Amino acid sequence: MSSHPKNVPITILRGVPEEETYEETFDVPYREGMSVLDAVVWIRTNVDSSIAFRYSCVNANACKECMVAVDGKTEYACTARLSSDGNTVGPLTNKVLIRDLVTDIVPPKENLRTILAERGEG
Amino acid sequence: MIHLETHVLVVGAGGAGMYAAIAAARNGADVILADKSMIGRGGATIMAQMTTAAALGEEEPDSWEKHLDDTLDAGRGLCNEELSAILCEEAIDRIREMDDWKVGWARKDGKITGVMAPGHSVPRCVYVDFLNTGPAVAKCLRTQVARADSALRISGVAINDVVVDDGVAIGAVGWNLEDETPVTIAANAVVLAAGGLTRLYARNSASINMNGDAYAMALRAGAELMDMEFPQFFPIGHLAPRLVGMDPIMWDPFRYKLGGRLFNADGEEFLHRYGGEDADKYTTTRDIISYGITKENEAGRATDNGGVYLSFRHLSEKVLRDAFGPVIDKLANNGIDLMERDVEVSPIAHYHMGGIRVNGSMETCVPGLYAAGEAVGGANGANRLSGNAIPEAFVFGERAGRFAAEYARGRNRSWVADAAVGHVDQLNAMIGRQTDANGEKAALGGMWAELQRLMWEKVGVLRTGDKLTSALTRIRDMRTELESVAPADDNEFNLTLQDWYDLRSALLTAESVTLAAINRTESRGAHQREDFEQTDPGQTYNQRLRLDDDGSIVSDYLSVAGGAQ
Ligand SMILES: Cc1cc2nc3c(=O)[nH]c(=O)nc-3n(C[C@H](O)[C@H](O)[C@H](O)COP(=O)(O)OP(=O)(O)OC[C@H]3O[C@@H](n4cnc5c(N)ncnc54)[C@H](O)[C@@H]3O)c2cc1C
Ligand code: FES
Numbered sequence: 001m002s003s004h005p006k007n008v009p010i011t012i013l014r015g016v017p018e019e020e021t022y023e024e025t026f027d028v029p030y031r032e033g034m035s036v037l038d039a040v041v042w043i044r045t046n047v048d049s050s051i052a053f054r055y056s057c058v059n060a061n062a063c064k065e066c067m068v069a070v071d072g073k074t075e076y077a078c079t080a081r082l083s084s085d086g087n088t089v090g091p092l093t094n095k096v097l098i099r100d101l102v103t104d105i106v107p108p109k110e111n112l113r114t115i116l117a118e119r120g121e122g
Numbered sequence: 123m124i125h126l127e128t129h130v131l132v133v134g135a136g137g138a139g140m141y142a143a144i145a146a147a148r149n150g151a152d153v154i155l156a157d158k159s160m161i162g163r164g165g166a167t168i169m170a171q172m173t174t175a176a177a178l179g180e181e182e183p184d185s186w187e188k189h190l191d192d193t194l195d196a197g198r199g200l201c202n203e204e205l206s207a208i209l210c211e212e213a214i215d216r217i218r219e220m221d222d223w224k225v226g227w228a229r230k231d232g233k234i235t236g237v238m239a240p241g242h243s244v245p246r247c248v249y250v251d252f253l254n255t256g257p258a259v260a261k262c263l264r265t266q267v268a269r270a271d272s273a274l275r276i277s278g279v280a281i282n283d284v285v286v287d288d289g290v291a292i293g294a295v296g297w298n299l300e301d302e303t304p305v306t307i308a309a310n311a312v313v314l315a316a317g318g319l320t321r322l323y324a325r326n327s328a329s330i331n332m333n334g335d336a337y338a339m340a341l342r343a344g345a346e347l348m349d350m351e352f353p354q355f356f357p358i359g360h361l362a363p364r365l366v367g368m369d370p371i372m373w374d375p376f377r378y379k380l381g382g383r384l385f386n387a388d389g390e391e392f393l394h395r396y397g398g399e400d401a402d403k404y405t406t407t408r409d410i411i412s413y414g415i416t417k418e419n420e421a422g423r424a425t426d427n428g429g430v431y432l433s434f435r436h437l438s439e440k441v442l443r444d445a446f447g448p449v450i451d452k453l454a455n456n457g458i459d460l461m462e463r464d465v466e467v468s469p470i471a472h473y474h475m476g477g478i479r480v481n482g483s484m485e486t487c488v489p490g491l492y493a494a495g496e497a498v499g500g501a502n503g504a505n506r507l508s509g510n511a512i513p514e515a516f517v518f519g520e521r522a523g524r525f526a527a528e529y530a531r532g533r534n535r536s537w538v539a540d541a542a543v544g545h546v547d548q549l550n551a552m553i554g555r556q557t558d559a560n561g562e563k564a565a566l567g568g569m570w571a572e573l574q575r576l577m578w579e580k581v582g583v584l585r586t587g588d589k590l591t592s593a594l595t596r597i598r599d600m601r602t603e604l605e606s607v608a609p610a611d612d613n614e615f616n617l618t619l620q621d622w623y624d625l626r627s628a629l630l631t632a633e634s635v636t637l638a639a640i641n642r643t644e645s646r647g648a649h650q651r652e653d654f655e656q657t658d659p660g661q662t663y664n665q666r667l668r669l670d671d672d673g674s675i676v677s678d679y680l681s682v683a684g685g686a687q
Contacts, residue, residue, distance in 0.1 A: 016614055031364060032363065032364065032457075033363050033364030033365070033366070033456065033457060034364050035364070035366045038364070044564070044567050044617070045564065045567035045568065045570065045571050046564055046567060046568070047563065047564055048563045048564060049563060049564050049565070049566050049567040049610065049617065049618045049621060050563060050610035050612060050616075050617075050618055051617070052612065052614065052615040052616070052617055053617065054615070055330065056159050056160075056163060056164045056165075056329040056330055056331055057163075057168065057169050057329045057369075058328075058329060058330065059327075059365070059366070059367075059368065059369050059370055060168075060169040060256075060367075060368070060369035061366075061367040061368075062163075062168045062169045062256060062257055062369075063159070063160070063163040063164065063168060063169075063329065064163065065159065065160060065163060065164075076367075078366060078367065079366050079367040081366065098300055098614050098615050099612060099614035099615050100615075102614075102615045104300075105160075106160060106277045106278055107277070109268075109275065110160070110161050110275045110276060110277040110278075111276075111277065111278070111300075112124065112276050112278070112279060112298050112300075112305070113298070113300065113301070115274065115276070116124065
């Protein structure tokens with residue numbers, strides 16, 4: 001049988017652009033091979049659903065929506081392995097922050113606010 | 123609040139939705155294509171690896187009639203023949219059209235090449251190398267829809283409800299994820315192309331956006347569902363060790379090429395107990411494999427993670443490398459050396475045969491409301507052939523867009539704000555209700571996890587009347603409980619509000635599946651009852667579901683027809 005899972009700390013950079021961002025650390029049960037995405041999903045399911053995070057495909061690495069900064073390095077959350085010592089996860093720094101781990105990666109032509117602004121309705 | 127107007131609103135931008143938008147635009151309509159995720163990325167289409175069935179007959183003689191025969195055989199008597207025939211005949215046109223759009227179908231000697239897949243009598247499954255079909259078709263359709271001048275694409279708008287006035291669909295209500303603003307969209311025709319429901323199950327191949335929205339929206343709008351008892355389970359989904367960057371149905375191509383052996387936790391081969399074969403060949407049918415693995419679990423012979431072992435250790439490294447060189451390296455990066463260790467596999471929810479009831483024009487019984495793709499029921503009956511789902515998305519998408527455009531073009535827009543007001547008020551109430559009370563912070567996540575476990579354990583591969591009835595009771599209670607659960611009070615990208623609406627759809631859809639499964643007291647195709655193990659020829663009918671005036675789901679039976687309505 002699998003041994004008792006150990007917890008690892010995962011620190012998430014949170015907040016919205018208008019306010020100062022802050023760090024929040026969660027203890028996540030570690031399973032060998034788990035991804036950073038697995039850890040964030042575990043937190044959302046079990047501790048705090050309010051973390052903003054963008055992803056769709058979970059396993060296939062197909063949607064390419066889940067890019068974040070893992071210990072400062074740009075990675076897909078679904079393929080980055082959670083370190084057994086824990087990681088810090090933050091939003092992409094070269095994109096406009098929306099909230100927590102979500103940045104604006106939607107092409108401008110597909111963004112409703114941009115569309116409305118161009119029509120002069122925004 | 124934001125208000126938009128168009129001729130045709132397409133809800134969901136997977137293969138079906140993007141094709142619908144392209145077809146509606148080229149048939150003269152203004153289109154809005156809205157997706158709660160990003161255009162062309164959020165659903166199953168981009169995740170598909172390989173097979174796209176179409177009787178092109180370039181390499182070997184083939185015909186769409188043969189493809190139809192195979193489809194009907196697999197459907198175990200329940201296919202809507204009109205829809206199946208449309209799927210098989212027009213798959214050829216869509217595959218050729220996408221070839222013109224340079225999707226990159228694999229070719230041999232200049233001919234589009236097809237592989238064999240179980241249940242097909244001819245090698246007719248075209249693909250894009252290497253295991254790149256989904257990403258390639260998604261990219262191709264994204265490019266085409268971007269070229270359609272009259273189509274507006276919107277990423278990050280989730281649609282909650284179709285607006286119906288006097289029995290006619292006139293648009294939809296949703297919200298902009300980025301800033302939680304309610305959005306109303308007036309449309310002469312609405313196409314539901316929001317995909318399937320496999321996220322309802324704990325073990326699945328789904329993206330997070332496949333939670334049954336299309337079925338629930340259709341029901342609430344007054345449309346009918348059919349064959350909801352038939353989600354399809356893929357028998358050997360990857361279970362453990364954790365594999366990242368690879369989709370859990372990846373072992374299928376391995377088995378086609380290399381066979382492989384299945385063992386229970388005691389190291390015994392077991393398929394012979396259930397009428398299968400244990401040779402190192404992939405000949406045992408999917409339903410027997412799913413059945414056998416589930417039974418071994420019940421008998422306490424499961425692996426640590428609740429599956430069985432799939433082993434390739436009897437093969438040489440050369441054989442493995444010759445067949446799957448780059449994939450072997452990817453596995454090695456995941457710490458999996460197939461020469462050294464077995465992997466654990468289990469059935470997983472993979473596709474839904476049932477869905478919204480439409481006629482050959484993809485029209486529901488609600489005027490102005492159309493459906494396309496995995497959201498539609500009927501073409502695949504009780505069991506789907508490998509490779510039929512991607513062409514279903516293209517063919518039904520194209521039709522839905524074309525017929526919706528024809529319907530919408532000539533009509534005056536008749537937005538009735540009063541008809542939308544109930545949905546808008548409900549949304550505003552949800553936004554206003556938001557609290558961040560401690561202790562409730564993960565209520566929605568917990569409910570999701572509970573529903574997925576419940577569906578897996580009680581409405582999964584092997585069903586009994588008792589298990590189904592207890593699931594139904596719990597699902598109905600959860601529907602009531604959800605009413606008082608509040609999302610968090612964030613305004614930007616508030617996933618908890620999305621969780622709430624996802625769950626609202628998921629619970630109604632789960633109830634539909636469960637109720638339909640209770641009513642079908644036989645085993646047929648993907649619906650396996652332990653208390654009714656035989657197929658009952660007397661139940662060769664489709665089951666139709668709709669919402670009653672008081673909000674309860676009612677069902678009746680229809681003889682299997684050439685076409686709906
Ligand atoms: C991993 C995997 C592999 C597969 N492999 C194959 C294969 O090899 N061959 C084959 O034939 N089939 C395969 N299938 C099945 C096939 O991919 C699907 O049936 C098909 O792509 C469905 O297309 P669709 O457009 O109907 O739905 P999807 O592609 O799922 O698109 C639905 C879209 O609707 C959006 N949406 C959902 N709800 C809402 C809402 N409320 N508001 C706005 N937008 C919404 C979603 O975000 C998504 O983008 C596979 C499926 C999976 C999951
Ligand atoms: S979740 Fe889709 S690529 Fe990471």
